[in-house]
Amino acid sequence: MPGLLVLMGSGETSPTMVEIHRAAARSLRAGARAVLLDTPYAFQENRADISARACRYFAHSVGLDVEVGAAITGADWVFAGPGSPTYALERWAESGVAGDLRARIRARTGVTVLASAAACTAGLATVPVYEIYKVGAEPHWREGVDLLEPLGLQAVLIPHFDNAEGGTHDTRYCYLGERRLSRMERELPPGTAVLGLDEHTALFIDLGDESVRVAGRGALTVRRMGSCTVLAAGTRTSLAELRRLAEGGTDLPIPPEPEPEAAPAEVTLEESIRSCEELFEAAADRPDLVAAAQAVLDLEAEMVKWAADTEEDSGGVEQARELMRLLIARLGELASTASRRSLGLPVLVEPLLELRAELRGKGCYDLADALREAMARGGIAVEDTPEGPRWTASS
Incomplete structure (x- = not known):
């Protein structure tokens, strides 16, 4: 089987990377053996949950049945992703996995996919991001798997080269x-290049014909002291050209090739959260409870869509859940305002009851209860009966 090395900057189990994973898996034979290395996040208490979410993602979105933590010798496809680069390095050195990964690349066989923390280990040195950014260690390198x-x-x-989570401080470059x-x-x-x-x-990086391709939403930057070249998504070149750029070549960036058959880039969860919040605010200003409730439903749909994301950039699903609770409380306030203005309560309350029913139908009972409580604070009491929910407005 032809060899392939895929390195990802982030989003490895998110909707944004589904097509990229499918492209990487396209060359696999039927019944291919696929292994997920859980080492980078194995120190976390929710290790089993992260693995389960990743396995569901690869099964449902990519069509791969994945083994977790198994030996990678002879595996057709190997994946490792989020967590701590240094934790992974230490365990891979002890267990021999580091040597096995290098052997796969030297032999130029199999599909090897490293993302986020695992991708950090792919070079001759590794950024110990946890130690520097979270613990405050002096900037330093650790030896990489190379x-x-x-x-x-x-x-x-x-990875995370264009990260902008810091807002007022610089969080680029992982x-x-x-x-x-x-x-x-x-x-x-x-x-050494970055x-x-x-x-x-x-x-x-195709290990057979040595072709190189950049895909996704951003770019690959080849950086040397004092200079850099940016290869935008869609760029196709050769490993020889990438070597030349890494050795200090200074030609103009290679123009990306059009990919007319490629699916449009998926928006990130952070972008979806912002869009739903803006739609809600616009509906609240009119006011239009039907549109406001739909914005909440859209946000809930995005939460479901991103449930498998194991890295959760910029707060991830938890940030979306917090916003959803806030918007639900705002819906109660809107109902209260409508009640005082006598704007026709049935027209305003029915969308809220439909939203509550949809949340209950999806098993989001905590959010459905939060909506009921918000409506109660707005003067709308909801009682569940065998015939369905019944509501009354306080005078």
């Missing part, structure tokens, strides 16, 4: 920011 060395690339790989990355670059061996992968973006 899957790029057999491909003739002397480089480090930095939360390092420019100041720390510039300092760390000076500590790399001479001639390969920066944006979030929801993938680098495909």
Whole structure:
């Protein structure tokens, strides 16, 4: 089977990367053996839940039945994703998995997919992001697995390259920011390049014909001290050209090729949250409870869609759930305002009851109860009867 190395900047089990995973799995034989390495997040208490969500994602969205934590020797497809790069490095060194991963690339067989924390380990050095960003350790490198060395690339790989979660402070470059990355670059061996992968973006390296492709929402940045080249999504080139850029080539960026058959890029959960909130606010200003309730339903649908996301950039599903609770409370306030203005309560209350019924039908009982309580605060009492919900308005 032809070999393929896929490196992802983030979003590895999100809707944004489904088509990328499908493209990587397309060359697999029927009944291919697929292994998910849970090592990067194995220290987390919710390890089993993360694995279960990832397995559901690959089964339902990609069509792969995945084994968790199994030996990777002879596996057709291997995946590792979010967690701690340094935790993964230490365990892979002890268990021999690091050597097995390098052997796959040297042999140029099998599909190997590394994302986020795991992608961080792919170069000759690794960013210890937990230790630097979360614990406050001095910026430093740790030795990497260096899957790029057999491909003739002397480089480090930095995912989350365009991260913007910091808002008022610089969290680009896997939360390092420019100041720390510039300092760390000076500590790399001479001639080492930085390969920066944006979030929801993938680098495909075909180990057979040595073709290279950038896919997804962002870009691959090839950075050397004092210069960089940006390869936008859609760029197709060769491993030889990527080596040349990593060695300091200074030609103009390679223009991306059009991909007319590609599906439109999926929006991120953060973008969906913002859109639903804006739609709700616009409906509340009119006021239009039907449209406001629909915005809440749209937000709930996005939560379901992103439920398998194991990394949850920018707060993820939990952030969406918090916003949904806030919007539900606002719906109660809108009902109260409508009651005082005598704007025709049946027209305003029925959409709220339909929203509550839909939430209950999907098993979101906590959110349905929150909506009932919000309506009660707005002067609308809801009673569940065998014939269905019945509501009354306080005078």
